[in-house]
Amino acid sequence: MFMFEKALTGGRKYWLWITSLFLLVLAGSLCYVLQLTHGLAVTGLSRDVSWGLYIAQFTFFVGVAASAVMVVLPYYLHDYQQFGRITILGELLAVTAVTMCILFIFVDLGQPTRIVNIVLHPQPKSVMFWDMIALGGYLLMNAAIAVVTLTAQREQVPAPGWIKPVIILSIPWAIGIHTVTAFLYSGLPGRSYWLTAILAPRFLASAFASGPALLILLCLALRKLSGFDAGREAIQKLAVIVTYALAINMFLILAEVFTAFYSEIPAHEEHFEYLFIGLNGDRHLVLWMWLSTLLSGVALALLLVPKWRNNIRLLVVACVCVFVSIWLDKGLGLIVGGMAPSPLGAVTRYVPTLPESAIVLGIWASGALMITVFYKITLSVWEDN
Amino acid sequence: MKITRKDFLRISGLGLLAVAGRKAVRAVAERTSERASEQTSAPFAKQVRWGMAIDLQKCRQKDGCDRCIKACHSTHNVPQFSDRAHEVKWIWKEPFKNVFPAAQTGYTREFFGNLPVLLVCNHCDDPPCQDVCPVKATWKREDGVVTIDFHRCIGCRYCMAACPYGARSFNWLDPRPAIATVNLDFPTRTKGVVEKCNFCEERLAKGLGPACAESCEEKAIVFGDLEKPDSEVRRLLRSRFAVQRQPELGTGPAVYYIV
Numbered sequence: 001m002f003m004f005e006k007a008l009t010g011g012r013k014y015w016l017w018i019t020s021l022f023l024l025v026l027a028g029s030l031c032y033v034l035q036l037t038h039g040l041a042v043t044g045l046s047r048d049v050s051w052g053l054y055i056a057q058f059t060f061f062v063g064v065a066a067s068a069v070m071v072v073l074p075y076y077l078h079d080y081q082q083f084g085r086i087t088i089l090g091e092l093l094a095v096t097a098v099t100m101c102i103l104f105i106f107v108d109l110g111q112p113t114r115i116v117n118i119v120l121h122p123q124p125k126s127v128m129f130w131d132m133i134a135l136g137g138y139l140l141m142n143a144a145i146a147v148v149t150l151t152a153q154r155e156q157v158p159a160p161g162w163i164k165p166v167i168i169l170s171i172p173w174a175i176g177i178h179t180v181t182a183f184l185y186s187g188l189p190g191r192s193y194w195l196t197a198i199l200a201p202r203f204l205a206s207a208f209a210s211g212p213a214l215l216i217l218l219c220l221a222l223r224k225l226s227g228f229d230a231g232r233e234a235i236q237k238l239a240v241i242v243t244y245a246l247a248i249n250m251f252l253i254l255a256e257v258f259t260a261f262y263s264e265i266p267a268h269e270e271h272f273e274y275l276f277i278g279l280n281g282d283r284h285l286v287l288w289m290w291l292s293t294l295l296s297g298v299a300l301a302l303l304l305v306p307k308w309r310n311n312i313r314l315l316v317v318a319c320v321c322v323f324v325s326i327w328l329d330k331g332l333g334l335i336v337g338g339m340a341p342s343p344l345g346a347v348t349r350y351v352p353t354l355p356e357s358a359i360v361l362g363i364w365a366s367g368a369l370m371i372t373v374f375y376k377i378t379l380s381v382w383e384d385n
Numbered sequence: 386m387k388i389t390r391k392d393f394l395r396i397s398g399l400g401l402l403a404v405a406g407r408k409a410v411r412a413v414a415e416r417t418s419e420r421a422s423e424q425t426s427a428p429f430a431k432q433v434r435w436g437m438a439i440d441l442q443k444c445r446q447k448d449g450c451d452r453c454i455k456a457c458h459s460t461h462n463v464p465q466f467s468d469r470a471h472e473v474k475w476i477w478k479e480p481f482k483n484v485f486p487a488a489q490t491g492y493t494r495e496f497f498g499n500l501p502v503l504l505v506c507n508h509c510d511d512p513p514c515q516d517v518c519p520v521k522a523t524w525k526r527e528d529g530v531v532t533i534d535f536h537r538c539i540g541c542r543y544c545m546a547a548c549p550y551g552a553r554s555f556n557w558l559d560p561r562p563a564i565a566t567v568n569l570d571f572p573t574r575t576k577g578v579v580e581k582c583n584f585c586e587e588r589l590a591k592g593l594g595p596a597c598a599e600s601c602e603e604k605a606i607v608f609g610d611l612e613k614p615d616s617e618v619r620r621l622l623r624s625r626f627a628v629q630r631q632p633e634l635g636t637g638p639a640v641y642y643i644v
């Protein structure tokens with residue numbers, strides 16, 4: 001495989017990390033076998049809450065994938081040179097995130113062996129059909145861009161001209177994948193938590209906050225572990241992007257809350273009540289949702305003040321807060337909150353089970369493995385130069 | 386042969402005229418044939434549109450009656466799971482206040498709120514469940530029945546999220562051990578697929594009505610062709626006040642409740 005041998009050299013710590021990730025993937029796979037034999041009953045899902053952690057993780061990582069555009073766009077359209085190196089890291093993060101998304105969809109299927117039916121009997125009226133095309137295309141584009149750019153860098157020649165149009169196309173395409181993903185939900189009648197025109201804008205805002213926050217953390221980790229420095233200015237620029245996106249995301253959430261509670265239309269209020277106050281005595285998500293709100297607030301405060309934002313230690317804290325906050329909101333509240341109360345007003349408690357969590361963790365670990373290998377290859381190419 | 390400029394103009398002009406003429410002729414012909422077919426075939430080619438009217442008052446006559454539910458579930462090999470989370474159901478009862486949350490006042494809630502309402506799939510005119518299915522495993526037939534291909538369904542549960550009536554169930558585990566006696570005339574399902582009321586399509590094919598309607602001694606469930614003005618269901622809907630569940634969503638439910 002492509003320069004794969006470069007990933008096979010490393011110290012003791014490197015191998016320890018790789019081995020533990022492999023063990024997590026193994027544990028997840030074993031739990032998946034359990035799910036395959038017993039059915040999705042091994043998860044916490046139910047007739048009322050029929051989508052849960054898997055679909056929520058899928059949604060969250062589509063956001064991470066789309067956020068690559070936040071480095072690609074300044075670099076290629078505005079010729080912002082500071083993002084030169086980070087751009088490849090962003091594209092590789094996108095490749096990893098899309099792969100994780102596909103895995104999350106796959107483990108959610110009740111009849112995974114029939115997945116070919118999506119190709120055999122395509123239904124263009126289904127948003128899922130378009131989402132598959134969008135995600136597949138995005139995966140191919142980013143993989144091609146990363147491989148071509150990296151090869152060119154290794155050979156120390158300029159990248160071939162044909163890749164430029166692909167890169168330009170990948171910019172609107174990135175917006176597209178997350179918009180289509182939002183349309184999966186926002187076009188459904190009778191699910192008032194999702195039935196809002198600002199779901200897609202909200203998805204984009206939260207994606208452009210959480211994705212670059214993750215990228216900052218990855219870059220800082222690389223600096224510590226490998227001595228690769230993305231550059232202070234690039235990191236600062238990313239931090240500014242996170243700040244804007246986070247502020248816009250919080251504004252959009254507030255707009256939703258206002259509309260729901262000032263109109264006092266019960267169907268719109270109920271879901272927010274369920275998430276933030278508790279409904280019919282079920283309050284098990286309340287703590288998490290307020291934690292998410294609190295973390296967003298703290299992060300915004302830390303990011304808004306330039307002195308704090310420029311302090312690397314505080315920036316790390318802020319980025320962790322952003323990532324966790326948006327993960328809670330999108331990777332937990334969004335799906336469960338949309339499904340409870342059900343169309344018949346039932347509030348059914350959803351708690352992920354152990355096997356379900358292990359499967360999710362396994363996919364996270366495979367993502368971590370991919371990103372480790374990708375970054376390792378990239379860094380050794382740069383070192384060789 | 387030499388073509389002069391004048392010849393060329395004449396020929397191309399004629400060509401254009403010919404094209405325009407043919408278009409006009411075809412349009413007229415189409416319109417007349419349309420009208421002709423409307424006149425001749427109307428009484429025969431009229432589509433069947435199956436629908437149902439449920440008389441809630443008759444349905445409450447016998448307290449705790451569940452004959453229709455038993456009839457349906459045993460006919461269709463619907464598994465009986467005791468825990469609510471994994472429940473599979475095609476027809477069931479739900480309190481009035483949950484089914485018609487907006488159709489009541491604080492004064493009527495006390496009496497009506499807890500009265501049972503019989504629920505089935507609405508076999509919508511424009512079913513969202515059909516539009517979202519990525520593999521065309523669920524679709525509306527010509528006669529209005531919304532059906533599922535259990536062998537094609539990939540179990541993505543998008544249709545469950547899309548149905549605004551909570552009509553669909555998923556097989557979270559193998560349903561077969563949970564079926565008391567298997568009816569060999571109807572397929573059992575495997576784990577990982579979605580199912581719901583099918584308006585007894587298998588019985589309709591034999592010229593029979595749905596099992597639930599047949600089993601009801603009170604005759605609370607009336608099934609028939611909504612396109613036929615003199616069908617029993619149409620007569621009932623003409624004479625009594627009936628409502629659909631959430632008609633404002635534009636799905637066009639074919640199940641009516643006489644209140």
Ligand code: SF4
Binds near residue numbers: 552
């Ligand atoms: S009631 Fe639900 S399952 Fe039945 S046709 Fe309508 S949308 Fe589909």
Ligand code: SF4
Binds near residue numbers: 521533545
């Ligand atoms: S669960 Fe089955 S029927 Fe429902 S949308 Fe998915 S493939 Fe279609």
